[in-house]
Amino acid sequence: MPRTVVFQRQLNGIEMIDAEIAWAAVQRRDxxxxGRFVTGVLTTGIYCRPSCAARHPARENVRFFVDGPTARAAGLRACLRCKPDEVGRDQQALAKAVAMLDVDDTPRLEELATAVGYAPHHFHRLFKRAIGVTPAAYIRAKRGKRAEAALVRNDRVTDAIYDAGYSGPS
Structure with missing residues (x-):
């Protein structure tokens, strides 16, 4: 899914949040x-992530801020439910998984999910939603890029195939 630009307009060289796009993202809990903006609710004095599971406020009570410090400067405090200033467990798990795949591209889904503390089926959905491809597709793409680079370096295709990490010419 292509990402819509949130920072669409500029005023005196400062990027402004497009409130229409931001509100639509909040309504969808997208x-x-x-991490691209926070939603401040003026009546409660709280700011949240766009995906916060709390009940939606009335649109006239909402303002959008670039980040948490900007919302705090406006007198708001962080939501205790979605904790917008903290790095989420999912992001930490994804970062660890990608780092593991960058070092070793042979782990099975079960091994990868166990290493980051998730069930395989849940981690598969999480990885695909965040990265855009499944872990297996990520490994294949990475291996393909290595093969392209190896083809430039090597005179023989067979050497390039094995240098890229493929187990056979097929």
Whole structure:
């Protein structure tokens, strides 16, 4: 799914949040917008992630801020439910998994999910939602890029195939 630009307009060289796009993301509880802006609710004095599971406020009570410090400067405090200033467990697990795949591209899904503390089926959905491809597709793409680089370096295709990490010419 292509990401919509949240920072669409500029005023005196400062990027402004497009409130229409931001509100639509909040209404959908779209996780892909987390970390790109926070939603401040003026009546409660709280700011949240766009994906926060709390009940939606009335639109006229909402303001959008670039980040948590900006919302705090406006007198708001962080939501205790979604904790917008903390790095989520999912992001930590994804970062660890990608780092593991960058070192070794042979782990099975079960091994990868166990290493980051998730069930395989849940981790598979989490990885695909965040990265855009499954762990297996990520490994294949990485291996393909290595093969392209190896083809440039090597005179023989067979050497390039094995240098890229493929187990056979097929």
């Amino acid at each position: 996780r892909s917008f987390d």
